[in-house]
Amino acid sequence: MGRWVFDGIGYATRKQMCQARRDRYVELIRDGMNYTRAAKAVGVSKRTGKVWRNGRTRTTGRNEKPSATIWYRPDMDETKTINPRFLDLESRLHIADWTGAGWSIRRIASRLGRAASSISREIARNTNPDTGMYEPNRAQRVSMGRRARPKAARVRSVPGLLDYIRDGLKRHWSPEQIAGRLREDFPHNEDMHICTETIYQAIYVQARGELREEVSRALRTGRTVRRPRTGESERRPRFREPMVMISERPPEVADRAVPGHWEGDLICGRRNKTAIGTLVERSTRFTILLHLPDGHDAEHVQRAVIERMRDLPKLLRNSLTWDQGSELALHRRISTALDMAVYFCDPHSPWQRGTNENTNGLLRQYFPKGTDLGGYSQKYLDAVAEELNDRPRKILGFRKPSEAILDLINTT
Incomplete structure (x- = not known):
């Protein structure tokens, strides 16, 4: 130092x-x-x-020169709004009045809409030790003092605690493991008992760089800053063009009563550098393979989908369901060119494209994982698709997908 x-x-x-x-x-x-x-x-x-x-x-x-600070802050002397999870002065006045009137803790908690443990803890912590009375104004001052910032970080104020955390990180322990081991090693020293969140705060916020090197080497995520967690309503849209989710898909698609609804995905090769597109019709299990020799980004995928599906009868171009992979970012072009609705599955929900997932598993017999898929020609892909479509399928009463889709085309 x-x-x-x-x-x-x-x-x-x-x-x-x-x-x-x-x-x-x-x-x-x-x-x-x-x-x-x-x-x-x-x-x-x-x-x-x-x-x-x-x-x-x-x-x-x-x-x-002066510092680059804010010269005048009109909100500086205003009373900050207290988060509703904290008790305010009005609530403390009620607690004092109702306690003096002989109310039980549970009755007070019910009246304030709080947990009984919160009221019990408030009275125990903020009762004046000199008088033995709960004084609401004093309780408010004491509570505000506890919330005052900045405070000395817990890991700094307890001797040896920061060093213990450092040693744990060097041994590749997780913060949860460190917190649990502290209780085992210091069972009678409550100052050394901290929760996992306190350790994360020490790593990402309070240590201010002291643990940065240890974090980058020891934490399993490898992150030196905390990743924000946003609610579903606050998440940024996946694509620039708004998605239509699978929950808005018509009910007849789910029961496979109407043909022409497809599921799509990519099967990727070694290190995800090459890929083949797969399209499966839900009612007949008919499969189409997309040749992507120049890459599997959004531009090439949308071109391949349009090229292979534009010659299908309108009866067989009702909808396409895909996961939220970036390869379908240009889904609006597909929808416009083919006059076909495009729906997206929920994140991490492959079962919502169960037919396509099953077909991809069958295709791995021809395209094993870890192989380079860029060397296959469209002619070879068509041959694989033809062989797959010529298999009798139990789900179709041992009819072939090629026979089932021909029946649909001939009835139009």
């Missing part, structure tokens, strides 16, 4: 340490902390903070 230390990190020179302190001050101001508390958090006076914000003119006449 360097000679100059700030926030637990050593620096080789005093100038580097001062710059880190100044950057931290600017960061706190941008996050909404007021000037006085931000200065105190980084260990400088209010006057120094003011100089950092406004700049100054030295005796030599040289102007020192």
Whole structure:
């Protein structure tokens, strides 16, 4: 560790340490902390903070530029909205009144719409030890003080805890394994008992670079920043052109009562560098193979689908169901060119294309996994498809897919 230390990190020179302190001050101001508390958090006076914000003119006449901070924040002194999961002053006033009236904890919890354990914990933690009374205004002040930021990170305030986490990461333990082992190794030291989330916070947030090298080498994901988890409604669309999901597909497609509904996918070769497209008609199990010698991106796949299906009768061009692979990003072109609806399966739901998945398994007899699929010609693919379509199928009463689809064409 360097000679100059700030926030637990050593620096080789005093100038580097001062710059880190100044950057931290600017960061706190941008996050909404007021000037006085931000200065105190980084260990400088209010006057120094003011100089950092406004700049100054030295005796030599040289102007020192201010920090790139926000000069005026109208929301800085406003009371921040408390998350509804926290008790507010009004709720604490009710707790005090109802407790004094002799109400039970469960009755108070029911009235406030809270868990009984939350009310019990609130009273136990915030009762005044001097008077033995639950005082709502004092409880509010104490609670706000606990939420105040910045706080000393748990992994820094407990001696030896950060070193234990580092050692666990070096041995390729997961954060969950580290947290569990801490309880085994220190059964009587509750300060060493932390949850898995606390370790993740230490890795990604609170350690501020101290564990970055260990993370990149030891965490199984290899990530040094946390991946955001967004709800389904907040996810970015998969494609630029909106998808029509399988839930909107007509019911007659599911029971295979109407012909002309297809399922499609790719079977990939070695290292996913080559691929063959597969199309299977749901009612007859008739198979068409797509030749993709120039690549299996969206442009080439949509061309191949249109080329092979445009000569089919309209009766056999009702819909196409595909997974959410990027190879079908240009699905709107397919739908427009063939006058055929295109539907997409839900993520990680291959059973929604069960006929196609089964056919892909049969095709692996001809195209084993790990082989280069770019060397097969369209003529060879047509021969494989013809042999597959000439097999008697139990599901069709041992008729052949080629016979079943010819019957459909002849009836039009």
